[in-house]
Amino acid sequence: MDILLLGLVLFFAAHSVSIVSDPWRDRKVANMGEGLWKGLYSLVSIAGFVLIVWGFGLARLDPVILYTPPEWLRRVAMVLLVPVFPLLLAAYLPGRIQAAARHPMLAAVKLWAFAHLLANGTLADLLLFGTFLVWAVLDRISMKHRIQRALPGLPPSRTNDIIAVIGGLALYAAFVFWLHGWLIGVPLAGTRLINLE
Missing domain, CATH: 1.10.287 (Helix Hairpins)
Structure with missing residues (x-):
């Protein structure tokens, strides 16, 4: 630890x-x-x-188990994670999504961290995802009081929104069906986590 x-x-x-x-x-x-x-x-x-x-x-x-999430919370977490990758891409692809979210990367981090806190109950999970969630909230609050530096990105367009949504959903699917298991060692596809029957 x-x-x-x-x-x-x-x-x-x-x-x-x-x-x-x-x-x-x-x-x-x-x-x-x-x-x-x-x-x-x-x-x-x-x-x-x-x-x-x-x-x-x-x-x-x-692992130090703090709580065991019920199965339905894991399903809620999977739904909360759907917009995470589109929001991450929208941070660098200016368009309506970026304008509406204002700080799409921080929104993505908050959703990602909160969803993982719902689905996991060990001390390590609480430390990791809880820290990311608290940091993202504090960073968002602090942005109201400081001048924002420009992020590199393309000129604003509707095409950027389409790329962010399609690319983000493709990344989400890749993580669910392959990358999460390969990178994290916890496969999601084929487990009860996404079996909605």
Whole structure:
């Protein structure tokens, strides 16, 4: 559990600088140069992410069960996850989805984390998904009080919305039927989780 906690601290320390003090971040970028700042940010983020993956995998070997979700909550979670990938793509594909969601990536993270908290009940799940959920909520609140930096993306268009929806649903299907089992070690397709009979 210590490795997971260390990974969460590193990852979210890097991702929370703007939440805590955007002016401090801007001063550091000005002093260090944007390239060096982005390099250090990336190194800390990647190190944190690797530790999160490793630590979560270790924690799953000897899980501390806090609660056992009923089957219907797992089905609710699967439904909540449907818009996650379209929202993630919409963050970089400006259109009506991005305008309506305002911060589609944070909306996607909140849905992803909340759905996983509904479907999983170990201490490691609570730490991992709970931290992501709290961070996304705090980041969204902080955005009301700071100037937003532009994200790279294409010019706004209806085509972007179509790409975000079709591409996002294709990614969702890929995760349900293959990638979740391959990457996470927890297959979803063919299990009772998505068997709605």
